[in-house]
Amino acid sequence: MKVKVKGSIRDLLAFKGLVPKRRKRILKSPDTPLVADAVGELSRVLHPRVQHLVITGVKNETPSAKTFRLEPHRQDGTTRLAPFRAGQYVSIRTEVGGVRITRPYTISSSPHEKDFYEITLRRTEGGFLTGHAWEHWREGTKLDASGPEGTFFHEPLRDTPEILGLAGGSGVTPFRSMIKDIALGGAQLRLTLLYGIKCPDDIIFGHELREFADRFPEKIRVHYVCSEPDSSWEGPTGFLSAACIRDLAGDLAGKTVFVCGPPQMYRFLREELKAFNLRPKQIRWEAEGEASDIERHPGFPADAVGKSFRLTVAMGGKTVELPALSGESLLVAMERANLAPPSRCRSGECGFCRSRIVSGEVFVRPESDGRRAADRMYGHIHPCSSYPVSDVEIAVPRDP
Numbered sequence: 245m246k247v248k249v250k251g252s253i254r255d256l257l258a259f260k261g262l263v264p265k266r267r268k269r270i271l272k273s274p275d276t277p278l279v280a281d282a283v284g285e286l287s288r289v290l291h292p293r294v295q296h297l298v299i300t301g302v303k304n305e306t307p308s309a310k311t312f313r314l315e316p317h318r319q320d321g322t323t324r325l326a327p328f329r330a331g332q333y334v335s336i337r338t339e340v341g342g343v344r345i346t347r348p349y350t351i352s353s354s355p356h357e358k359d360f361y362e363i364t365l366r367r368t369e370g371g372f373l374t375g376h377a378w379e380h381w382r383e384g385t386k387l388d389a390s391g392p393e394g395t396f397f398h399e400p401l402r403d404t405p406e407i408l409g410l411a412g413g414s415g416v417t418p419f420r421s422m423i424k425d426i427a428l429g430g431a432q433l434r435l436t437l438l439y440g441i442k443c444p445d446d447i448i449f450g451h452e453l454r455e456f457a458d459r460f461p462e463k464i465r466v467h468y469v470c471s472e473p474d475s476s477w478e479g480p481t482g483f484l485s486a487a488c489i490r491d492l493a494g495d496l497a498g499k500t501v502f503v504c505g506p507p508q509m510y511r512f513l514r515e516e517l518k519a520f521n522l523r524p525k526q527i528r529w530e531a532e533g534e535a536s537d538i539e540r541h542p543g544f545p546a547d548a549v550g551k552s553f554r555l556t557v558a559m560g561g562k563t564v565e566l567p568a569l570s571g572e573s574l575l576v577a578m579e580r581a582n583l584a585p586p587s588r589c590r591s592g593e594c595g596f597c598r599s600r601i602v603s604g605e606v607f608v609r610p611e612s613d614g615r616r617a618a619d620r621m622y623g624h625i626h627p628c629s630s631y632p633v634s635d636v637e638i639a640v641p642r643d644p
């Protein structure tokens with residue numbers, strides 16, 4: 245077959261010189277990018293790997309709750325704080341008794357207070373970090389934190405403009421941030437907050453929330469519901485039952501319900517909210533945190549209760565063996581051995597601790613199984629929500 249190519253000889257010569265010319269140009273070009281990496285820069289601002297912070301203020305909220313104000317520690321390289329949505333958390337990374345751990349804490353300040361974050365801790369009996377924080381955290385203490393994380397925030401594309409907040413204990417912290425966002429930042433929301441407390445002394449941010457409710461009555465309503473009132477209590481009493489919710493917040497049709505509180509409150513509300521026939525996406529549950537009584541879960545294998553198993557961990561090119569108790573997550577077992585595995589939410593949701601199970605069996609309670617279907621199928625687990633029920637071997641990525 246004959247092929248005729250039309251064109252001048254000059255075209256052919258130009259083509260011949262194309263590759264060497266391009267090579268010359270490449271050699272002459274600077275090593276640095278010609279345009280700034282705008283996307284990369286924005287992503288570093290929005291999602292910093294670590295934020296170096298320093299405590300600049302401590303406020304006693306109640307006999308058992310304190311608010312810590314955190315500002316950037318400029319000398320350590322953090323010049324500004326990552327922005328956040330009201331309801332998000334930061335994962336604080338610190339050392340307690342020589343053991344490196346993380347804990348997620350909701351940012352209780354407003355997204356419009358850009359120079360600081362506030363986190364509010366409630367001291368719990370035997371609380372591993374809170375005991376340490378009460379003893380050692382003061383003005384000048386340095387802490388490292390992740391960027392803001394979590395999905396427990398109002399998203400206008402998904403949620404209704406009228407929301408009901410159901411809070412218990414220190415679960416009021418995201419609602420303080422949301423209320424401040426409405427009051428100070430003009431978020432276009434109407435929020436009714438029902439805050440369940442055991443006794444009047446337990447109310448965190450009591451005066452502040454009342455003040456906002458008084459100033460913006462058309463947007464913010466706050467009710468405290470006390471389960472063990474004293475003689476001076478004049479507000480509603482009991483628990484956040486369906487009847488109480490209906491009484492104080494009315495019908496829930498056309499509202500999104502946000503829930504944040506202790507595990508027992510979640511168990512109670514899962515039943516009570518059934519009375520309203522809400523669609524699942526109408527209820528937003530904040531991550532529940534680690535289960536403290538996993539062995540009492542109805543699905544937990546009875547023959548594994550109270551046992552200690554062998555956990556083999558391959559991480560960062562090393563393999564170590566350590567004991568793992570059936571009642572503690574694999575994440576806690578690794579932290580106990582000071583392996584500093586990656587973690588953020590500690591609730592099975594964010595996937596930051598995602599690891600591969602090589603052998604053995606773990607129990608994951610369905611309520612905190614945030615894995616994708618493919619991960620479940622192909623043997624990936626979230627150690628923060630996985631409990632050993634046999635000897636287990638896992639491969640864990642290093643904290644990036």
Ligand code: FES
Binds near residue numbers: 590597614626627
């Ligand atoms: S730390 Fe978030 S899923 Fe484990």
